[in-house]
Amino acid sequence: MENLEKRHSILKLGSNKADILSAINQHAPISRTRLAELFDLSFTAVTHIVNEFIEIGVIKEVGDGHDLKPRGRRASFLQLNEDYGYIIGLEVTDVRVKSALADFAGNIKAVKRIIFENHSKDYLISTIIESIESLVEENNISWERVKGIGIGMHGLVDYENGISLTFPSSEEWANVPLKSIIEERFNIPAKLDARLYVATLAELIYGEGRYNPDFVYFNSGPGNGFNIGLVFSGQILRGKDGFAGQFGHLVLDPKGPRCFCGSRGCLVTLASPLAIEKKAIEAINEGINTSLTSIYKEKGTILFKDIADSALKGDKLSVNLIEEAGRYLGLGFSYVINLFAPPLVVLAGTLNSAGSMLLDTIKREIALHSVPQVYQGIEIKFSSLEEDVAARGAVVLIIREHLKKIAEAS
Amino acid sequence: MENLEKRHSILKLGSNKADILSAINQHAPISRTRLAELFDLSFTAVTHIVNEFIEIGVIKEVGDGHDLKPRGRRASFLQLNEDYGYIIGLEVTDVRVKSALADFAGNIKAVKRIIFENHSKDYLISTIIESIESLVEENNISWERVKGIGIGMHGLVDYENGISLTFPSSEEWANVPLKSIIEERFNIPAKLDARLYVATLAELIYGEGRYNPDFVYFNSGPGNGFNIGLVFSGQILRGKDGFAGQFGHLVLDPKGPRCFCGSRGCLVTLASPLAIEKKAIEAINEGINTSLTSIYKEKGTILFKDIADSALKGDKLSVNLIEEAGRYLGLGFSYVINLFAPPLVVLAGTLNSAGSMLLDTIKREIALHSVPQVYQGIEIKFSSLEEDVAARGAVVLIIREHLKKIAEAS
Incomplete structure (x- = not known):
């Protein structure tokens, strides 16, 4: 149901027509009346524009399931048309690739994860390709129905040219033209952007x-992704070359551990899941008394989730590790x-799996600094979106490309 | 002369008409042809709009002094009409108030400075009033010709309600309704905003x-003003309550000196002109060998300018103080x-009076961190605007208020 009290934010796409499609994507189901208000257009003008898009099949009319018009006829709302085609969205981190299959309205139909076994360039590329291929084939989708492949990529990205500039944990990875590699392999349009950018996009379109x-x-x-997206007036602030947000x-700590970026004591070396896992393993190896030891012996590794779970059960080392990370994060925030x-x-x-223990420490430290x-009055909260948010954002990247082209052609 | 190669940035004012007036303010002298391009309007439509404003007398036609049309007739450019009225702009820092008298095109006609002798609330208010009064009277301006008074204020400001929330060095100063105080005293519309905001405004309209x-x-x-203005897509990013930019x-240095904001080791306590002056005086009192000692004995105080001058002449303490400040600033940047x-x-x-010695240290430290x-490719440079930039920005604050109202009424 439409939320009529709150102010609708709109992520712009360029022209008025494209922005209307963007608003339908971001605020579906949405009525023509509300669109007319948002764009300061007449109901007739909006109807004229959306009818054209309904004819093309990119949007469709739906009841929103709640609202009834006075005479009992279902109110008519607009949303993207799920059946317009399939989209594939990838989230590539330094620990795994997650591929998601979505309909054109952005609903995730299937998700697949492949953990990276090493970081050689050839292996990474072939695993990314495999994650797309197997997703489509396992779900019996015809390749012709796939409208595009969006990729949210770890490291620095030249999003204009579709080049993955760096992949911090892979030394041989530099300036990989991932967009063309994918397009040539599948003969489907692809778009590459930074993982954090597409995750922010998902939060913009589907979340807060x-x-x-x-x-x-x-x-x-997961991994060493640790950046922020800055949203100002409903738009994502990208900065020079799209590099903003290197939180x-x-x-x-200028005398802290060496970071893969070349500096010392970067926040990611002090408070990332990987950094915390590393500190836990060091402590275990030093013989510190912790319930993590048995997990480590059993699995041969420690994941952040294990540390968060142990902390909730009162394990002192785990609590200390999470609070230390929270203090660094709070200073950063x-x-x-x-x-x-x-x-x-x-x-x-x-x-986020560390819950309020982490959140409270972060808030306390922000208040100090x-x-x-x-x-005062700034809200710090956990996202309510599901975990595969970045892959979903990579889907939105492609949806928006299509909406823009459709608006331009109309 | 119009710069036709560069992309014109426009600080928006709301409606299309208001934005055209804003563009004339920011890019004067500017031709109708260029305005038509910038706003994607026909030459006729632009002419129709600007003719109305010329009739009101808020803008006027000028040759730009360079361009000649083919047949020798002077090309016609637009700018704000200087004679539309006078504006007063104030910059209030914690060391002084500077008042500037400007014409409606923003040209500064006279400037006056009054150093604050103490920070009692009554004294500050009466000195601010005096700075306006004497400026107008010394320049033989009729009060009727003064269109408005803009104030760029030290400390936190509630710009929507015209209230000066804090004045860090004055303990009795809290929630002072400075806008109403000035309006009631002079019966002239006033507008209050943060000093850093109006300085950013001046750089936006007249500078980079x-x-x-x-x-x-x-x-x-001067003093303890030490913030930044963030400009994104030509607009100033204000943040919640206009508080963004607390650089x-x-x-x-969480264990550093106590700051007036309540925290410890804030950048302003480590690298502001006042902080550096304080460190210099401490060193002199400790008997450290420096050419500043004689200046201190003679004047009873040390200004940052003295330290910068001594550093340029090779005084070791001064060089150290400036380089230390540069390192902190570089980390902050x-x-x-x-x-x-x-x-x-x-x-x-x-x-800025420390010149390249400071700039080079800042750049080196940014590169490290x-x-x-x-x-790579980010340019760090000194502003080329004159020193009274914040007072000029306070003038622009009022000019823009008028442009907005004129556009709304048209």
């Missing part, structure tokens, strides 16, 4: 961004808050 | 912002650059 034009989005991985590389004063900070990703009047 | 839609603006005082309160990736960082204010690919 629907009604919050200004917020900061943090995604803590993980704020140097919080105090910078973000002092500089941007976002009304809302949304936390997503692996670290930010200007009180600035922090 | 004319052709750079994305940049970060830093103004280092001076990034906590760089590495955060801004990693988070925001602005293509351009513009430095203004008191610290930011992601290399992000920092």
